[in-house]
Amino acid sequence: MAEHKHGEMDISVQEKTYDGFINFTKWSVIVILAILVFMAIFTS
Template identity: 70%
Template sequence: MAKHEHGSMDTSTHEKTFDSFMNFVKWSCIVIIAILVFMAIFAR
């Protein structure tokens, strides 16, 4: 096994994945809130 050196890992892929996930969560929340507002306005 190769010896592990602390701080030597390339995390660019992890950061891109996390950014994509956060973008998905942000837009999901916006859509859900918009649907709830729409339902509240047009509810009988």
């Protein structure tokens, strides 16, 4: 079995995936809140 050395693995793909997930989540929450505010203001 190969020797494992901490910190040698290339994690750039995982970092991009995580950044994309966080960005998607942030914008989803913003859109949902905007829809709720719109509904609260303009519905009777």
